[in-house]
Amino acid sequence: MLDASSQALLFGLALLANTLSALAGGGAGLLQLPVLLFLGLAFPTALATHKIASVALGVGATLRHLSSGRIDWRFAGFILLTGLPGVWLGTQIILQLPDALARAALGVLTLGLGVYSWRRPSLGVQANHQHRDRAGMLMGGIGLFAIGLLNGSLTSGTGLFVTLWLVRWFGLDYTRAVTYTLILVGLFWNGAGAIALAQQAPVMWHWLPALLLGSLLGGYFGAHWALKSGSRVVKRAFELLTVAVGAKLLWDALV
Template sequence: MSILEHLGLALVALIANGFSALAGGGAGLLQLPALIFLGLPYPVALATHKIATVALGAGAGLRHVKESTFSPARLGVILGAGVPGVLLGAWLVLEIPPRAGEIALGLLTVALGWYSWRRPQLGQTRRIISDSLNHALIGAAGLFVIGILNGSLASGTGLMVTLWLVRWYGMSYTEAVGYTMVLVGLVWNGAGALMLGTFGTVQWDWLPALLLGSFIGGYLGATLAIRYGNRLVKRAFEVVTVLTGIALLLPVP
């Protein structure tokens, strides 16, 4: 690739990951199709995209850590329940065709945006939640299932985690996006990237531009989320979920 093409990659990554850091997910809406359009086969594009999104988590996470107080217990639950699912999903994507899962995930992702839009007060303030064992187990099970999808499919699972944290754990949208960017963007995607990078094929020479754009976009998107608060984040979440779901429903070239 020429220098201009690498700069184009960096720009696509910056825009895609900037919106992702603002909305709580959806970097694959622009970045993955761009990689496929530029000639990468789907499995190679997916592995390359997953590795690049680790920089999204690093950039956005750096900004959120400066502003947020994370609960160690909540961090532990999201990591402990999600990472095993991510590793399982990353292994499964190497074994089975992902198209049926993408269609199901696309429909579900559109439904998430519709659900949030129909509830204007959702995620605008923190809510008190149950501390029962049953509530904790269902929450962990939900994160494990989303982790499987995160490891095996292209996009939309960060958005699912964001809404799950808002709906099940009572977080505000801005707070939930902070957790999503740090734990999903950095740790979950890092685990999936390690699995795909080890057993799959990666376009390594494209990664510097993608990593740079992802890091800067993540930082800028997180800055907007923190500055403008829950209402903007909620609207961005709803728009990105619907667009991501539609993109997942469209056939891969």
């Protein structure tokens, strides 16, 4: 059992990580997963525990975003149907992959996201819906399936991939893209991944109350901040967090 100070640490870091994640559209694992590993959990146990806690991020963000009227439920269903099979497949292979190699590859990709967005100042500032014909939706669905595969197999920062894909391919502004990411990835993709991982690895259940509360509150506060700030602020938060997540993953892989 963790003492009160350790529980407070878990809550504080979960609150911080998920507030930033809800603002930027992903990246809660940057702080949350490493803390679980530092406190002595084996990687499979830390991953399964973090994945369950991350569902509360989706719950908190959903509570705030549902009142915004920004959700096209038909498009939301498309994201679910194309991404969830990839999530399930990813959970079947994650525990078989070398951790250092997986972290290094994801670190390079995540850094690339931040640089790509930063080099395009107008990207995602205003909505410009595109690729909504049959061919465009097919390619978009393939992209979401591939990101779902990453989401199920790797836990840090994959929501950021969804956010940028919705901005770049479908032409959403950052604020609306983050809305879809937090509800569909945070709640449904992570929920599916949590169920699958919990069947393969032990979960530290008595650590979850602090993590769940921090994730729930962080998801709500971050979503509120994103809606109030607008796409330019969300874009900057996205770029900063992708660089931080990518650098952290590379450091973990190389040290």
